[in-house]
Amino acid sequence: MTVLRTSGGSSLRYRPRALAVGTACALVALAVGVLAIGSGDYPMGPADVLRTLAGAGSPADAFIVGEVRLPRVVTALVAGAALALSGAIFQSLVRNPLGSPDVLGLTQGAATGALTAIVVAGGGALAVAAGAATGSLVTGAAIYALARRGGLHGYRLILIGIGAAAILTGVNGYLLTRANITDATRAMLWLAGSLDGRGWGDVAPLLAAMAVTVPVVLLGCGRGLRTLELGDDAAHALGVRVERLRLVLLAAAVLLSAFAATACGPVAFVALTAPQLARRLTRSPGPNLLPSLAMGAALLVAADLAGQRLAPGHQLPVGVMTGLLGGVYLGWLLATQRRRGRI
Numbered sequence: 001m002t003v004l005r006t007s008g009g010s011s012l013r014y015r016p017r018a019l020a021v022g023t024a025c026a027l028v029a030l031a032v033g034v035l036a037i038g039s040g041d042y043p044m045g046p047a048d049v050l051r052t053l054a055g056a057g058s059p060a061d062a063f064i065v066g067e068v069r070l071p072r073v074v075t076a077l078v079a080g081a082a083l084a085l086s087g088a089i090f091q092s093l094v095r096n097p098l099g100s101p102d103v104l105g106l107t108q109g110a111a112t113g114a115l116t117a118i119v120v121a122g123g124g125a126l127a128v129a130a131g132a133a134t135g136s137l138v139t140g141a142a143i144y145a146l147a148r149r150g151g152l153h154g155y156r157l158i159l160i161g162i163g164a165a166a167i168l169t170g171v172n173g174y175l176l177t178r179a180n181i182t183d184a185t186r187a188m189l190w191l192a193g194s195l196d197g198r199g200w201g202d203v204a205p206l207l208a209a210m211a212v213t214v215p216v217v218l219l220g221c222g223r224g225l226r227t228l229e230l231g232d233d234a235a236h237a238l239g240v241r242v243e244r245l246r247l248v249l250l251a252a253a254v255l256l257s258a259f260a261a262t263a264c265g266p267v268a269f270v271a272l273t274a275p276q277l278a279r280r281l282t283r284s285p286g287p288n289l290l291p292s293l294a295m296g297a298a299l300l301v302a303a304d305l306a307g308q309r310l311a312p313g314h315q316l317p318v319g320v321m322t323g324l325l326g327g328v329y330l331g332w333l334l335a336t337q338r339r340r341g342r343i
Contacts, residue, residue: 018282018291025278025294029080029301033073036305037065072195075203076301076318079260080270082210084296085289086256087271088278089217089249092225092287094157100272101136101257104161107268108168109139110261111191115175118187128190129205129262136261139164140254144247193265193319195304202263209259213252218289221249226286267319269326270296276333299325 038044042064044052052061053070083101090099101107113135117123123131143164147157172191176184217225224245227235235242257271277299278291300318303325307316 015282015284018284018288021278021281022291022294025291025298029077029294029298032298032302032305033077036073036076036301036308037069039305039308040064040069067199071200071203072198072304073301075198075206075263076195076304077297078203078206078210079264079267080274080296080298080300081293082206082256082260082296083267083271083300084274084278084292085214085217086253086260087296088275088287088289088292089225089253089256090271091275092229093246093249093253094155095229096155096158097276098158098272101253102268102272103158103165105139105143105164105168106136106161106254106257107261107266108165108172110136110258111172111266112168112175113138114190114261114265115172115179115187118183118190119175119179122183125202129202132261132265133205133258136258137254139168140250140258144250189317190265191319192317193267193322194317195264196315196317198263206259206263209255213255214293217249217252221245221252222287222289225249225289229286264300265317265319267300267322269322269329270300273326273329274299277329 034046034049038046038049042060044061044064048057048061049065051057052065055062057065087100090101090104091097093099110132113131113133114128115131116135117127117131121127121131143157143160147160176187179187224235224240227238227240228242228245230238235245260267274296275288275292278288278295281295282288282291300322303321304318307318307321310316310321
């Protein structure tokens with residue numbers, strides 16, 4: 001831990017390794033984003049992409065970059081950051097690496113809302129996005145209401161979330177059986193998690209949610225979240241208003257995962273994997289919020305680029321790529337823990 005003192009008498013504490021890891025992940029995310037903007041049927045080199053982003057490109061380059069490819073890349077970066085930050089908050093609150101929107105049922109709740117909008121209401125893209133956000137928020141509120149009885153403990157929250165996820169998975173399957181072929185196709189495309197055809201209107205709600213929640217989490221709740229990891233009794237002794245802080249953090253995490261789902265669908269494993277990778281790289285205790293945020297952005301934009309380039313002539317949905325990468329990571333983690341005799 002390094003302490004930086006300012007001329008006004010205040011101090012800023014940071015861990016050099018965590019700062020270096022977060023900066024490196026952010027630079028990797030931006031570099032991969034530039035490569036993704038330059039990829040496609042109209043190829044552009046990194047220099048041409050940067051020149052166009054600076055406003056010095058040709059009209060054709062400006063259209064391709066600004067209207068076609070940049071919104072997709074920005075959506076990947078922001079959605080990845082939102083999912084990873086949400087996962088880092090959940091994992092820190094429940095003090096369990098399984099804490100993520102995927103495990104706690106929020107992703108399934110978003111899917112239920114989106115499927116309801118598609119199958120029951122026959123709504124368009126805006127209705128689907130609103131349904132996904134509503135489904136995730138309602139699921140989060142219901143899980144919190146059930147888990148807080150008798151004390152909001154980590155394992156209790158996880159178990160209730162797993163139960164909610166199982167119930168909602170059944171509901172989603174039923175909704176798919178009631179859909180006609182056109183709506184079922186739309187629903188399956190959304191459930192795969194995709195960034196194809198994303199525009200500025202798709203990422204705008206997520207950017208607004210990030211603008212509200214990120215400062216609250218990083219500046220207003222970051223120190224309290226680190227204190228909560230010591231346990232409720234220790235946090236109370238140090239003057240932390242535990243229930244209020246936990247409610248604010250849970251609300252922020254649910255909002256982040258909900259609006260990420262509206263932007264790119266139910267993308268799996270980013271919220272689960274990114275915080276763990278960030279913690280392993282930083283070798284630092286605590287929530288590692290900034291490194292996790294940068295790691296999530298890098299993972300999602302890299303997965304989207306891989307999905308575009310892996311099978312020539314075909315684009316794999318980003319949700320499929322993150323599922324494959326997450327499965328490989330979990331398999332590696334399982335083998336590592338088994339070699340160490342922990343399982």
